[in-house]
Amino acid sequence: MKQTDLLNTIEAMVFISEEPLQVDEIIALVEEITEEETSITEEEALDLIKLLQNKYMDDAFAFELVQSGEGYCFMTKQKFSNVVNALLKNRSKKRLSRSALETLSIIAYRQPITKGEIEKIRGVGCDYAMKKLLGKELIKMKGKSDAIGRPMLYGTTDKFLEYFGISNLKDLPSPKEFKEEDLEDSSGTTNEEATSTL
The missing domain is CATH 1.10.10.10 (Winged helix-like DNA-binding domain superfamily/Winged helix DNA-binding domain)
Incomplete structure (x- = not known):
């Protein structure tokens, strides 16, 4: 699997995961969806995650990929906290x-x-x-x-x-x-x- 495909795969995994996705889960899922044709090490997985983190540091995105506990998840950037708070407040009412x-x-x-x-x-x-x-x-x-x-x-x-x-x-x-x-x-x-x- 090409690096671009791997990046997109990991990006999709983290996006749909309800909880922070751990590195070992990412490795296992990559092997599962490619029927073990592709395998990555923990170091390679972390390198790919780093590439995604750098991608979402760009001001073009309102959210970023962050480490939460032992896993990774997407979160809204701090400067948009007022938007999040307003949305949550409206939903609660x-x-x-x-x-x-x-x-x-x-x-x-x-x-x-x-x-x-x-x-x-x-x-x-x-x-x-x-x-x-x-x-x-x-x-x-x-x-x-x-x-x-x-x-x-x-x-x-x-x-x-x-x-x-x-x-x-x-x-x-x-x-x-x-x-x-x-x-x-x-x-x-x-x-x-x-x-x-x-």
Whole structure:
């Protein structure tokens, strides 16, 4: 395999890898995809990686190939950190679905509360909504209930407060305080709808 082909192969490997790719993995993968027709030593692999690192040092690229632990991965260059932060912030504030918002409202007002109690209030299952809320770190497990089977209790997090722009749970309006003109929230679901089951 030509050096250009090897460089492109390693570049593709690192790009698609979910975790930093180690040198021994690169060597093994090169042999695997070429059916052992091509083999490279650790020194040769490191030389190829160095060539790729030099390539991405150019200002034409917004990212670079860096060593992370014992492996290598692509990362955005430091000078673009503000762009990354803005993107992550926007993604973290993606609109919540109606079911997620309703589930979150119940947890916020009734915490600590079990999943079974939430489902009893809503009248439907909430596995998917709970998974999304846990993934967004808007809720967390807060111990176990004393009820039969010791089900897990859930409550809101500091990220929940940040997400809705409040300093503490006391700032939450009571369901009775919601006014018609304030019903529409950022998710397209009304606050009245979200708290109607409380």
